[in-house]
Amino acid sequence: MTTVSIDRMRDMVRESSRIVVMLGVGTVIESGGENLWSSRECYRLEGLYHQSPDEMMSVGYYSARRDKFFDFYKNEIINKDLQAASLYYDLKRLQDRGKIRKIITQNFYGLHNQAGLTNVVELHGNIHNNCCPHCGKKFDLDYIRAAKGVPLCDECRCAIRPGVLLFGEKIGNNLMTEAVNACESAELILVLGTNMYDNMVKFCTGNYKGGRLVLITKEDHYTDRYADLVIHGKVSDILPQIID
Numbered sequence: 001m002t003t004v005s006i007d008r009m010r011d012m013v014r015e016s017s018r019i020v021v022m023l024g025v026g027t028v029i030e031s032g033g034e035n036l037w038s039s040r041e042c043y044r045l046e047g048l049y050h051q052s053p054d055e056m057m058s059v060g061y062y063s064a065r066r067d068k069f070f071d072f073y074k075n076e077i078i079n080k081d082l083q084a085a086s087l088y089y090d091l092k093r094l095q096d097r098g099k100i101r102k103i104i105t106q107n108f109y110g111l112h113n114q115a116g117l118t119n120v121v122e123l124h125g126n127i128h129n130n131c132c133p134h135c136g137k138k139f140d141l142d143y144i145r146a147a148k149g150v151p152l153c154d155e156c157r158c159a160i161r162p163g164v165l166l167f168g169e170k171i172g173n174n175l176m177t178e179a180v181n182a183c184e185s186a187e188l189i190l191v192l193g194t195n196m197y198d199n200m201v202k203f204c205t206g207n208y209k210g211g212r213l214v215l216i217t218k219e220d221h222y223t224d225r226y227a228d229l230v231i232h233g234k235v236s237d238i239l240p241q242i243i244d
């Protein structure tokens, strides 16, 4: 990390009033979570459940093995009380100044809600938005956590659908359009805690021609050169340095 990059980045933030922020899995890790798709986690989960996390988080598995799906989902996804890292509160300061146009994420833990961030495109849903597919009644996370086995709607006894996108399901067209449009007209794009190889980043920024795409991430990657400016480090350490 060089001082020049930090100074340049601070100027970019200062000059921009239409900032789009993309939150990657690194921001979950900084909040105490795990990347379920890292090779270490995949290995651990396959040892425990004899299936890969991809298989267990698929719509096919949810339909065919609902009891096992919820076993995995409750133990590995919603059992932890993640606390939004300080980076989320730094973004809230930017939001309060009217600088953030849109936040885009595939993270489904709702950490942005903890910090009061609004205008978030949740491409993969949110673990807090659970709903009965039959009657539409909504259920909070505590209800899902407390249920024995498959959580059932207390009105119609239907299995409650968790609020996250499963493998094999498509991201809603409206959400994708919202994300792509926001990026296309952004003055500055902050990509936080992921890399340029991330499908979300590739797809959403494909039409961006602004020349102000800033990547802040812990690990370097061969695609870093597609960003206009890169700083390697913890997002929670860097953000306070570039926000006045």
Ligand SMILES: [Zn+2]
Pocket: 132, 133, 134, 135, 136, 137, 153, 154, 155, 156, 157, 158
């Ligand atoms: Zn119901």
